Amino acid sequence: MKTVGLIVEYNPLHNGHYYHFQQSKKSSGADAVIAIMSGHFLQRGEPAMVGKWARTEMALRMGVDLVIELPVAYSTQPAEWFAYGAVSALDATGVVDSLCFGSEGGDIASLNAVSAVMHEESAAFHSLLQQELKTGLSYPAAYGKAVATYIPGIDAAELAKPNNTLGLHYLIALRRLQSRIEPLTITRQKAEYNQQDITDAVIASATALRHILFEKKMLEEIASFVPEGTMSVLRHEWEAGRAPVSWEHYAKPLLLQLLHHSPAQLSTFHEVTEGLEYRIKQALPELFGSTDLVEKLVALLKTKRYTRTKLQRMLLRILLNHTKEQLSPSVLAQGVPYLRVLGFSNKGQDLLKKMKTTARVPIITKVASITNPSPLLALDIQATSIYALAYASASKQDFFRDYYEPPVRIER
Template sequence: MKTVGLVVEYNPLHNGHYYHFQQSKNVSGADAVVAIMSGHFLQRGEPAMVNKWARAEMALRMGVDLVLELPVAYSTQPAEWFAFGAISALDATGVVDFLCFGSESGDIDWLHQVANAQHEESPVFHELLQQELKAGIPYPAAYGRAISRYIPGTDATELAKPNNTLGLHYLIALKRLHSRIEPLTITRQKASYHQTDITDQQIASATALRHMLFEQQKLEDIAPYVPTSTMEVLTREWSKSRAPLGWEHYAKPLLLQLMNHSAAELAEYHEVTEGLEHRIKQSLPSLSTSSNHVVEDLLGLLKTKRYTRTKLQRMLLRILLNHSKPKLSTALIGQGVPYLRVLGFSEQGRELLHCMKKTAKVPVVTKVTSLPKPSPLLELDIQATSVYALGYPAATERDLFRDYFEPPIRI
């Protein structure tokens, strides 16, 4: 059985994702699909609009065979570590033959060229990157410009596009792990990653769909852009007041963390760098806590040319989740995922799980209590579920500790 791996968030799963799913099977010739899916909190430093089990169900009903959770230690990281975590998970299954990712360019050859030059640390490149950062530009732009200087002919503009960036880091991770997985790419269609306007009758970006839901609060408006199964899952979660969730649902617990810690204590959290702890404390007195946009207002006060919104969101998320620097040290996350958490599977996915009993490089977890010894990263996932449930109007004990109660979804 040939298997293709996908790295996804499905926030929410839409027609563009369905196209990617179909094309991934076509170009790889795969019989089965394994998805590594972010849990409750995502790469841009945001809460998912709907919980991880609902999104896993969307994936399975679309045709994915096995959904594995990308631990929160990786799912909210910058591109390099997000990609490393996802690829280490796919590689650890021992059953994935191909990786297929979407990209703006649709051309994998130039990404291979850059990855070949970048998969080993280069002091020369590091110096070029530091020079660009000293100019006060955001990290993604600085990285692209440093690459274009390090590898003449590389288009910094193309490299700065989000899916191309992730694709490059997938390739770097594959090389660093000496993985046998063969990478493939397809061109992203009709809607760009950050595009907030809708220009097609059937395909819109997840960003645009979330914007529509939060602004208009009408679930039916997104129906033309998502599969029927997605609508059914969202309708159920919406009716239970479990969707859509966004940053403002976490304003109070975030403010509690920010106000209860000194600047020195805030500096101990992951992603709090270069004096941002002082900027946070200086900004708090200017916030209007009666506003319906507390987190949005805080981000506006913190924003500078140096820091992207995504960087600041990830920083606030680490504080909300109590992720200190030691908890996410390079030594720890550099080892790759220490377990494979199963969120759901189809009948064919069940066959893959049976194969993984022999091929998996790390324990396969269907119950969080089944690991022979506690994993610090799994504990972070369990804590993330509890924090995520605080966004519900009335979280129950089952909501707060759902990781202990919820078995993998079977389709």
Template structure:
């Protein structure tokens, strides 16, 4: 039974994702699919618009067989660690034959060349990277330019495209893990990763769909762009007050953290670098909390943003402050170990068979139900439990069950006919 792996956020799952899913099965010849999916908070430092169990259900309704959670320790990291964590999870299953990712280029050979050269980050590249960073540009741009300096013929503008960047880091992670998983790529279709305008009748980016929903409150307008299963789940979660979720729902708990932490304490938290703790403290008195002044998170990011610090960098930093996650908890030493367990969010009948196989070949324990003992045993799992509690603060009316849902919620089980 051939199995292909997908690394996803599904925020929300849309027709472009369905195209990628179907093409992944076709080009890989796979019988089954495993999706490693981000939990309650995502790679750009944002809360998911709908929670992880709901998005796992969307994936199962589309046809994915097994959904595993990418721990928040990895899911909100820059590309290198996000990719490393997700690939380590696929590797740990022991049953994944291929990894199929979307890219702007649709070509894997040149990415393989770059990955081979960058796997150990040679000294000449590191020096070039530091030279680029000294110009004050953001890290992603500096990284792309440094590679182009080290490998003549590589177009830094192509490398800097979001899906190409992630694809490169998937390939680097496969090499660093000495994985036998075969990488494949599919060209992203009809909408860019961050594209906010809608230019097609059936395919739009998740960014555009979220913009439509948050700016106009137009849930029904998403219908042409998402599978029926996605609409079913979104209507249910919205009616329950659990969606749509955005950063503004967390401004009060975030402000509490920012006000209660001293600059020294802020500096201990992950992603608070280069004196940003002082920039934060200087920005706080400039915020206006009146409704007429506009969204607090937008004000704060506007005050903190510079040429050096991208919005994504700042969102990741503020998220780590919201979650109170320290540099020590998320050190390179910790992250290099890869995922220490596989948390199951949902499975189909075929996924149940995959789990039976994995029990014999998985390199790490498989967790289907979380309890106090399991969360105490794995610090990264405890961070996920805490992230779910914080995430629930964004609901219209969070219950104790919502706050501690990781302890109560079994994996979503769905027949493909549902």
């Protein structure tokens, strides 16, 4: 069975994702689709607007055959480690033939050429990168400029576009893992990543759709931009009081962490770098009286160097209690230590049977049966409990749902 892999967040799953899904199957000639999907917390340092099981159901209803969770250790990382974790999961299944990702340029040859040079970063490149960072640029912008200097003819602005950046790091990860998976790319259509305005009748970015849901609180207004399966799942989550989830739902537990820890203690958390622990402490007195506490904190901390995404990822690690030691490069470089199954179709069940002999790490379908969980799995379980703090009326099952919830299954 020929299988294509997708790396997704589906926050929420919309018509643009459906187009990518269809084109991925077409360009790869695949019979089955495996999605590596971020859990409750996402790459830009945000909580998902609905939980991982709801988004798994969206994916399965669209036609994905097997959904595997990207551990939270990787799902909220910068591009390099996010990509490495996701690609390592696809590679570890032993059944994925190709990886198809969206990109602004749609040019796999150019990205592949850059990845051929960049998968082994030299001391010379590292020096160039540090020089660009010292000018005050954010890491993505500095990385793009350094690559353009290191490899003549590269367009730094084009490389710095979000999907192109992720695509490059997928290719770098494939090379570092010496994976046999074939990379493919589909050009992003009609709505740019993070585009807030809607310019098409049926395709809008996830950012624009979330803006409607959070600002206007009108679920039906997005109906023409998402598959019916997405609408059905969203309606159910709304009615259950489990959506939409935003950063502000975690303002009080985050504030408790920030007030409780000293600057020295804050500096031990992942992504707290270059004296940000002191900037956080200086900003705290300005927050009281604010209605949107997290938004105000990010605005106070934000500089040209520290982007909103960087700061949100840092605050998320503090909220989740993730330390530098837990998420050190040596830990992350090992790749995913397990494959946590969130859902499957009939065809996905066939893939799982095959993976019993091909997978290079344990396959987990029932967390309650794991007697000695991986440290990264423990972080996923903790993330579920913290995510449930946002629910209108959370139950015991919500806080410990990893132990109670079987994989979502759809017959087709």
